[in-house]
Amino acid sequence: xxxxxxxxxxxxxxxxxxxxxxxxxxxxxxxxxxxxxxxxxxxxxxxxxxxxxxxxxxxxxxxxxxxxxxxxxxxxxxxxxxxxxxxxxxxxxxxxxxxxxxxxxxxxxxxxxxxxxxxxxxxxxxxxxxxxxxxxxxxxxxxxxxxxxxxxxxxxxxxxxxxxxxxxxxxxxxxxxxxxxxxxxxxxxxxxxxxxxxxxxxxxxxxxxxxxxxxxxxxxxxxxxxxxxxxxxxxxxxxxxxxxxxxxxxxxxxxxxxxxxxxxxxxxxxxxxxxxxxxxxxxxxxxxxxxxxxxxxxxxxxxxxxxxxxxxxxxxxxxxxxxxxxxxxxxxxxxxx
Amino acid sequence: xxxxxxxxxxxxxxxxxxxxxxxxxxxxxxxxxxxxxxxxxxxxxxxxxxxxxxxxxxxxxxxxxxxxxxxxxxxxxxxxxxxxxxxxxxxxxxxxxxxxxxxxxxxxxxxxxxxxxxxxxxxxxxxxxxxxxxxxxxxxxxxxxxxxxxxxxxxxxxxxxxxxxxxxxxxxxxxxxxxxxxxxxxxxxxxxxxxxxxxxxxxxxxxxxxxxxxxxxxxxxxxxxxxxxxxxxxxxxxxxxxxxxxxxxxxxxxxxxxxxxxxxxxxxxxxxxxxxxxxxxxxxxxxxxxxxxxxxxxxxxxxxxxxxxxxxxxxxxxxxxxxxxxxxxxxxxxxxx
DNA sequence: GCTACCGATGTGACCGTGCACAAGCGAGGA
DNA sequence: TCCTCGCTTGTGCACGGTCACATCGGTAGC
Numbered sequence: 001x002x003x004x005x006x007x008x009x010x011x012x013x014x015x016x017x018x019x020x021x022x023x024x025x026x027x028x029x030x031x032x033x034x035x036x037x038x039x040x041x042x043x044x045x046x047x048x049x050x051x052x053x054x055x056x057x058x059x060x061x062x063x064x065x066x067x068x069x070x071x072x073x074x075x076x077x078x079x080x081x082x083x084x085x086x087x088x089x090x091x092x093x094x095x096x097x098x099x100x101x102x103x104x105x106x107x108x109x110x111x112x113x114x115x116x117x118x119x120x121x122x123x124x125x126x127x128x129x130x131x132x133x134x135x136x137x138x139x140x141x142x143x144x145x146x147x148x149x150x151x152x153x154x155x156x157x158x159x160x161x162x163x164x165x166x167x168x169x170x171x172x173x174x175x176x177x178x179x180x181x182x183x184x185x186x187x188x189x190x191x192x193x194x195x196x197x198x199x200x201x202x203x204x205x206x207x208x209x210x211x212x213x214x215x216x217x218x219x220x221x222x223x224x225x226x227x228x229x230x231x232x233x234x235x236x237x238x239x240x241x242x243x244x245x246x247x248x249x250x251x252x253x254x255x256x257x258x259x260x261x262x263x264x265x266x267x268x269x270x271x272x273x274x275x276x277x278x279x280x281x282x283x284x285x286x287x288x289x290x291x292x293x294x295x296x297x298x299x300x301x302x303x304x305x306x307x308x309x310x311x312x313x314x315x316x317x318x319x320x321x322x323x324x325x326x327x328x329x330x331x332x333x334x335x336x337x
Numbered sequence: 338x339x340x341x342x343x344x345x346x347x348x349x350x351x352x353x354x355x356x357x358x359x360x361x362x363x364x365x366x367x368x369x370x371x372x373x374x375x376x377x378x379x380x381x382x383x384x385x386x387x388x389x390x391x392x393x394x395x396x397x398x399x400x401x402x403x404x405x406x407x408x409x410x411x412x413x414x415x416x417x418x419x420x421x422x423x424x425x426x427x428x429x430x431x432x433x434x435x436x437x438x439x440x441x442x443x444x445x446x447x448x449x450x451x452x453x454x455x456x457x458x459x460x461x462x463x464x465x466x467x468x469x470x471x472x473x474x475x476x477x478x479x480x481x482x483x484x485x486x487x488x489x490x491x492x493x494x495x496x497x498x499x500x501x502x503x504x505x506x507x508x509x510x511x512x513x514x515x516x517x518x519x520x521x522x523x524x525x526x527x528x529x530x531x532x533x534x535x536x537x538x539x540x541x542x543x544x545x546x547x548x549x550x551x552x553x554x555x556x557x558x559x560x561x562x563x564x565x566x567x568x569x570x571x572x573x574x575x576x577x578x579x580x581x582x583x584x585x586x587x588x589x590x591x592x593x594x595x596x597x598x599x600x601x602x603x604x605x606x607x608x609x610x611x612x613x614x615x616x617x618x619x620x621x622x623x624x625x626x627x628x629x630x631x632x633x634x635x636x637x638x639x640x641x642x643x644x645x646x647x648x649x650x651x652x653x654x655x656x657x658x659x660x661x662x663x664x665x666x667x668x669x670x671x672x673x674x
Numbered sequence: 675g676c677t678a679c680c681g682a683t684g685t686g687a688c689c690g691t692g693c694a695c696a697a698g699c700g701a702g703g704a
Numbered sequence: 705t706c707c708t709c710g711c712t713t714g715t716g717c718a719c720g721g722t723c724a725c726a727t728c729g730g731t732a733g734c
Contacts, residue, residue, distance in 0.1 A: 012719085012720055012721080013720065013721060014720080014721095023683065023684045023685075024720090024721085025683075025684065025722085026682085026683060028721070028722065028723095029683085035681095036680090036681050037682075037683090038682065038683090041682080041683085055456075055459070056460070056720085056721075057400070057462070057719085057721065058460060058462060058721095059397075059399035059400040059405065059462055059720080059721090060689090060719070060721040060722090061721055061722080062396035062721095063396040063397050063400050063719090063720080063722095064688075064689050064720085064721050064723080065689090065721085065722065065723095066689080068396065070439075084421050087440075088442055091440060091442055092444075095441070095457075100439050100441075100457075100461050101440055102407075102438060102439050103424075103438055103439075103440050104432070104438075105425055105428055107429075119392070120432075120437075122392070123392050123393070123395060124395055125394070125396055227619065228619050228620045228622070228623045229622075229623075231623070232623055253619060253620060256620045256623050257620075257623045259623075259625070260622075260623040260625065260627070281620075282564065282590060283590060283593045283594075283618075283620060283624070285565070285566075285569075285597075286566075286568070286569055286593050286594045286596070286597035287593065287597075287624045287625065288600055288625040290597070346689095347690095349689090349691085350691065350692095351690080351691095359713075359714085360714045360715075361690090362692080362713075362714065362715080363712085363713060363714080365691065365692060365693095368691095369692085372711095373710090373712055373713090374712075374713090375711090375713090378712080378713085393690085394689085394690050394691070396690080396691095397689070397690035397691040397719090398690080398691055398692075399691095400689090400690080400692095400718095400719050400720065400721085401690080401691050401692050401693080401718075401719050402692065402693095402719090403719080
């Protein structure tokens, strides 16, 4: 049984050249699709490559070109359904373009941790970073970093100036709120996400926009932490006050916890209170009552982010995408009052 | 505004050496914690490193050592709660040991796709692979590959011969089934995972073991696909036959869908049927009725897999872990009949 | 027929690091 | 005092690619 140490050296570009009877540079040209190569020369080289089962050494290539063909994913939200789904899209799009993907998940979102994470990715020579840690403060840190690496956040994927929020999130939240209004609700609470999250802000803005437009009273939002557990406690607390008939939660987990809290407190959904969530996680359709929510295409979000990032890396103009539309999925948890 | 091209060359080991007044090799020794370096020399070098803000070029290091200090994650299950949570553990453990992580998710689990994915990771020079695509057939492909790269699957993390199933899964499934038996159920169905998934097989075995031991009848398992949607259809179908009083589902998503199916068909959980799931996803505690399930520590699973893989890479003996225990979380969905 | 140019290929240097080997130096034993 | 040994440091090369430049043969333009 051969151990790793006695394993033969991998064939190099020069081994291929020797077998094909050409220079190593010619092999390199074949590998990089250089235009001026005679077809028969190219065929000889390709033959030798397959005979030797040659595969280019990416480290050597990265060393000389100082491009790694690798993207970094900086994530603070792994485990959540949405971002995780986006990662799939990011990877697919990246691999399609010949990039590999190195993920790094943030233990905390302190400036120090973010800085350390970016430096780590820079060490790994990534060509760009997709940021899935969409706290507002991440921007400040990234902008202020000494290492200037192209980066993109998922929230900018729908265009605009690169720092602003995604219009889709606002539109989706607005649609959710308008749905509640159209059902006759006029006292609608918002269970928001954490303070400095871009998505949380966008969804809250959509909520506020819809209410203001309909001349309805707005309530100070309850700040949650995205978790079902928080929603549960919020539901129990809220059931004490009865000045509302509907709640728009900033994500499905909180919405599901919220319904649980209401249930424990004796409030029935949707009879006493309507609830709408956001994200359309796979179980949203199956909980009791099934959850009205806003569906969005997370993988596509990731794919777009990669395209924008690659354009930035290559110095091309950023691709223009139409707004990624969200769709309202009406289910049992929302009803006319 | 400086563009990427005019950005100054990064400082190299020789720049540091020049500033510190030593040879480049001495700097290299400092970086690699070589034992015989005079403290004052080391201090000089470290000074120069921080002055220049020097960071080692990992590509160059990978080239010369033919070690990338990078692990690959081969995943077919991203988006599922469990594996995704394990990825967090994998990354943490890997970074802790100075390894970075390159993830690759499988579009399909055909032998060709698996082979291509492994070759891709091999190209990227990863030192080892953590496999999160726990189909049985993946083993055959990996074993038969020409590139022999150390690999580990999450299912082997609890020890044994490297191909066998994780004992925890069996024990967890057994505990879930015994829980139902202790509640007085004697006709217990199993909603299993897909055919060639190791976890599906383990959980089914635990179920069968418990029933056989209690001398209770076993039913042919229903083969699902892990999704809540499948659980929903299964629930509707199953409600036609009334020869059972409890169902053990191989994961929480299917269990939640199943309860939905039962609800639609007029069966009440747990009054008419008890349901137990597996995984303890975050919403399991909050659905109605809250779901009795088996909790397991996914991140720890990932961490252990990394330790085993690194031992293999370094040629050390595999660390011995006690079985990772699973705990039954009893909630509302299971009750005495 | 001579020159300029272009397409196809080869030559040598270089990217930043680690390894093998050598060399200098001081201490300790014969 | 001399030799050996161990600690500390330096020198040169190798890793596997790409890039800049040189070379060579053929062809078009005058």
